[in-house]
Amino acid sequence: MGRLSGTETALALVVAFIEKDTWTQADLARRLDVGVAALRKRLHELIEAGVPLEREEDSPHVYWSVPKNWIPSGVRLDPSDVAELLRLLARLPSSALRNRIATRVLQGTAHARPRTTEPPPAVLVPALDPHEERWLSTVEDTTRASEVLSLNYLSTSGGGMQLRQVSPHRVLVGPPARFLATCHRDGELKWFRVDRVLRADSAGKTDYRARSTDELDDAVRFSVNGFRSGGALTRVAFHVRDPEARWVQGNLPQPLASDPVRGGIRVHGETAAVIQVARFVVGLGGAAVPETPELSAVVRDLAEAALASLESTAQKTSREDRALVDATTSGEAE
Incomplete structure (x- = not known):
């Protein structure tokens, strides 16, 4: 009895209530190896210091407890919660803030020793700029x-x-x-x-x-890759043949959806970003065929502009090649 100083007893009490919300007075006295009178004195000192201790009698026992999930200047997590928290942190883009928080969690967790905060090689995440x-x-x-x-x-x-x-x-x-x-x-x-x-x-x-919430939800839902024109919603649809359809089905930009059809899939949806959908379709080349007139028109414009740019580049390259040949031939003749 009385092996701990008053300060040591108070600290041991805080640790005990961090580990468990409710104790019987007898169990708490045994845990700290102090007498009941000394224990009560330290408990009342903690109450006066602001610790939210509550006392309840249920004869023959006296119970002392703190509110659930109470911990001074922090949050108590079970070991399984810590593991899941670290898993979620590892999935975030790598950044100085993420790594600092992960280090704090690891260093403050008794069951885990400090180690690198980078996710294991099997978990690949992009770095935040x-x-x-x-x-x-x-x-x-x-x-x-x-x-x-x-x-x-x-x-x-x-x-x-x-x-x-x-x-x-x-x-x-x-x-x-x-x-x-x-x-x-x-x-x-x-x-x-x-x-x-x-x-x-x-x-x-x-x-x-x-x-309004509805307006914001619609703006997010009908944007494509973070782009929207601000105009009215437009229905779009296009067909994609197999085998390209299998890749497209797993990489469709929101808010587009797909349905299986013979020989491929039909992609459809509503969007305020027709040009973004058109760029996606153009990137598929001959594997995709637009169905709706608005999408078809934008796809045609993009494709024609790309062909015109390609032809212009080819003509310029051809002229430069001919000039080089002429210069070389002239030099040989001299």
């Missing part, structure tokens, strides 16, 4: 808080860096990471890529432009 990682947290925080986001944004369509204010609504982690936001310039819903953000700051809630 450092530039993307720098601004992703700001985008996420302002989206959750419904705050306006002030950006320096590198626009591919607007010719270089632009100052933008947007109201972010949804974040698609990717990669590449994108966020859906209302652009304050024209009031349109648009996708923005995080790796094109040069600076990002919260501009507060005052001018935030909210959207």
Whole structure:
């Protein structure tokens, strides 16, 4: 009895309640090897210090407990939960933040010794671009808080860096990471890529432009690879022959779906990004045949533009080759 100092007893009590939520007074006294009177004194000291201890009598026992999942400045996880948490962390894109959190989890877990935080070779994950990682947290925080986001944004369509204010609504982690936001310039819903953000700051809630959940869900659902034109939904459909159909079926961009047909599959859906679907179809070459008129027209335009570019390049190359031959022949004649 009385082998522990007062401080040591208090620390041992905290450890005991981290391991288990509820103890009988007798079991707790045996665990700490102290007398019941000394134990009660330390328990009341913990209560005065702010530990949420509760006492309950059920003759002949006295029970002491803390709220479920209580732990000072942390969260208690079972060993199986820690293993699953590490598994989920390993599936995230590799980044400094992910590796730091994984290291903290490993070092704070008694049953696991510190080791490399990189996922095993069998689990391959893309690395998050450092530039993307720098601004992703700001985008996420302002989206959750419904705050306006002030950006320096590198626009591919607007010719270089632009100052933008947007109201972010949804974040698609990717990669590449994108966020859906209302652009304050024209009031349109648009996708923005995080790796094109040069600076990002919260501009507060005052001018935030909210959207309905249905509108946002539709914008996400009918986008293709993070692209939408902002126009009306268009029905698209195309056929893909075997054997290419088997690859296409497993790599369809959302929100397209497929049905088996004789000799291949029929792909169909609605989208506000017909040009993205058309690019997908053109990439399949002769294995895909567009069915709907809107898709057919865009596919034809893309294919003709590609052929025109190819012919122009071929003609230029031919002229350069002829000039080289002429120069060589002239030099030999001299």
